[in-house]
Amino acid sequence: MSDFALLDPALPLDRLRLLAGACVRTDPLRCVQCGLCNYNCPLGLDVRGHARRGSSILEPRCLACGECVRRCPREALGFGARSARQEAP
Amino acid sequence: MTRRHVIIGSGIAGLTAAETLRERDPGAEVTLVGAEAHPFYSRPGLAYLLAGALPERQLELRTKAELRALALDRLVDEVTALEPEAHRVRLRTRGVLAYDRLLLATGSAAVAPDFPGATLDGVVKLDGLDDARDILRRARRARTAVVVGGGATAVELAEGLAARGVRVHYLMRGARYWASVLEPAESALVEEGLAAEGIELHRHERVVGVDEERGRVRAVRTSSGAVVPCELVAVAIGVRPRVELARAAGLSVERGIAVDAGLRTSAPDVFAAGDAAELRDPDGGAGRCDVLWSSAVAHGRVAAGAMLGEAAALDLRPRQNVMRLGGVTTTVVGAVGAGDGAADDPDLVAIARGDSERWRDRPRGQAFHDRGARFRIRAHVGERTVVGAVVLGDARAARALAHLVRAGTDVSALGAGLSADPEHAVAALVALGEAAEQREASGAARA
Numbered sequence: 001m002s003d004f005a006l007l008d009p010a011l012p013l014d015r016l017r018l019l020a021g022a023c024v025r026t027d028p029l030r031c032v033q034c035g036l037c038n039y040n041c042p043l044g045l046d047v048r049g050h051a052r053r054g055s056s057i058l059e060p061r062c063l064a065c066g067e068c069v070r071r072c073p074r075e076a077l078g079f080g081a082r083s084a085r086q087e088a089p
Numbered sequence: 090m091t092r093r094h095v096i097i098g099s100g101i102a103g104l105t106a107a108e109t110l111r112e113r114d115p116g117a118e119v120t121l122v123g124a125e126a127h128p129f130y131s132r133p134g135l136a137y138l139l140a141g142a143l144p145e146r147q148l149e150l151r152t153k154a155e156l157r158a159l160a161l162d163r164l165v166d167e168v169t170a171l172e173p174e175a176h177r178v179r180l181r182t183r184g185v186l187a188y189d190r191l192l193l194a195t196g197s198a199a200v201a202p203d204f205p206g207a208t209l210d211g212v213v214k215l216d217g218l219d220d221a222r223d224i225l226r227r228a229r230r231a232r233t234a235v236v237v238g239g240g241a242t243a244v245e246l247a248e249g250l251a252a253r254g255v256r257v258h259y260l261m262r263g264a265r266y267w268a269s270v271l272e273p274a275e276s277a278l279v280e281e282g283l284a285a286e287g288i289e290l291h292r293h294e295r296v297v298g299v300d301e302e303r304g305r306v307r308a309v310r311t312s313s314g315a316v317v318p319c320e321l322v323a324v325a326i327g328v329r330p331r332v333e334l335a336r337a338a339g340l341s342v343e344r345g346i347a348v349d350a351g352l353r354t355s356a357p358d359v360f361a362a363g364d365a366a367e368l369r370d371p372d373g374g375a376g377r378c379d380v381l382w383s384s385a386v387a388h389g390r391v392a393a394g395a396m397l398g399e400a401a402a403l404d405l406r407p408r409q410n411v412m413r414l415g416g417v418t419t420t421v422v423g424a425v426g427a428g429d430g431a432a433d434d435p436d437l438v439a440i441a442r443g444d445s446e447r448w449r450d451r452p453r454g455q456a457f458h459d460r461g462a463r464f465r466i467r468a469h470v471g472e473r474t475v476v477g478a479v480v481l482g483d484a485r486a487a488r489a490l491a492h493l494v495r496a497g498t499d500v501s502a503l504g505a506g507l508s509a510d511p512e513h514a515v516a517a518l519v520a521l522g523e524a525a526e527q528r529e530a531s532g533a534a535r536a
């Protein structure tokens with residue numbers, strides 16, 4: 001997980017690596033549902049809804065742009081390896 | 090027979106309880122009464138509304154479709170009395186409402202300051218959306234503001250007003266910020282962040298009076314004799330649980346409404362959740378209050394289960410919160426005690442929002458630190474486990490250490506190695522926490 005966490009979505013090669021093997025993962029214990037992630041998602045994905053359920057964002061439309069990760073004031077979002085753990089229920 | 094569930098309070102504890110009730114008992118009547126007419130919103134998100142990071146509508150927690158599916162009977166009204174023996178509540182405008190099960194999720198309210206001039210037009214607090222709107226309206230005209238208090242809310246007020254172009258003076262009664270939870274080096278990092286945002290910090294300074302002009306704030310007089318001309322005085326000296334209804338009805342009330350781990354109050358079929366509830370210590374000690382979003386969500390779920398007759402009980406693992414303080418993301422979890430021996434924070438007369446009384450516990454064991462220009466990490470290691478941690482500015486360490494504290498992971502394998510090499514102790518603990526988290530993740534994936 002930490003390998004992906006160190007990648008910078010602003011760098012094209014890192015972005016490709018993120019798209020290939022990683023996704024945005026959420027930590028509901030850190031999230032207060034403020035909505036900054038939804039507000040800053042260029043595609044209007046419901047990131048906050050995922051954070052409420054604790055599910056990863058596996059939607060194919062996610063660009064791995066990192067806006068939600070960067071803007072979250074409580075570090076409730078981060079890039080991590082795609083795994084079965086956080087599949088949306 | 091359909092059960093009639095009544096919830097008082099439209100915060101996150103009440104909303105979570107309503108959703109849990111609907112999910113598990115689709116045929117039940119669920120009525121939620123609250124004085125606020127707004128759609129359900131994120132109260133912690135008000136800090137980001139003040140700072141201009143998002144528009145108000147973004148704070149709304151549920152879509153119209155989700156609310157329709159919830160099929161909640163939501164009443165904007167004030168509950169004036171609770172009659173537990175008759176199983177009913179009295180409303181200001183709608184008469185009497187009968188219930189089979191009642192949840193008190195009445196939240197908490199800012200403590201009013203007691204300095205002369207505290208009721209003048211221009212002295213503000215941040216309890217809810219109406220307060221945030223009021224502050225934003227005033228900030229458009231104000232040039233200078235004085236902020237007093239402690240905890241996360243005082244800093245949110247200071248940062249929000251500064252972001253709106255208001256010159257902010259933050260008065261601290263003691264030598265440093267949040268001395269009951271943070272160590273001096275941690276306070277210093279937050280204070281540096283605030284100063285970098287243009288906020289002027291004043292130490293050992295308190296408000297002794299507010300001068301007025303035609304009923305409006307004109308200046309603040311301080312204990313050192315200074316007069317600070319200002320149009321706004323923002324106060325965040327702590328919050329108290331809203332217990333008036335419960336107390337008047339004869340329920341057992343300490344500082345909050347006393348509840349057991351199933352969130353049952355002393356009255357039959359009456360439950361309490363969120364900021365208003367005070368969990369009794371099963372060993373007979375003093376109860377503990379939390380004013381945390383995650384606690385309120387957990388309370389809402391457990392209370393709903395208990396209202397449905399399930400044997401539900403609260404997760405009593407150490408509490409965690411994450412705050413943005415002076416631009417630094419700060420995680421506090423478990424027992425982290427008073428860093429320099431200060432038992433109390435002179436800037437707070439009660440618990441702050443985003444605060445847990447359990448953090449005040451003095452941790453047993455040894456503290457390990459790691460510090461850099463823009464981060465501070467502190468881990469308290471007890472006999473076998475990490476009992477508490479404070480992490481500023483390092484997301485990776487924050488996640489790993491919070492996992493160790495909450496999971497109660499046995500770290501004794503690191504043993505004497507930690508003390509023998511204290512400089513690398515934090516790094517070793519973080520690595521262990523990440524490994525533990527991954528193990529748990531792969532275990533959950535297999536299961």
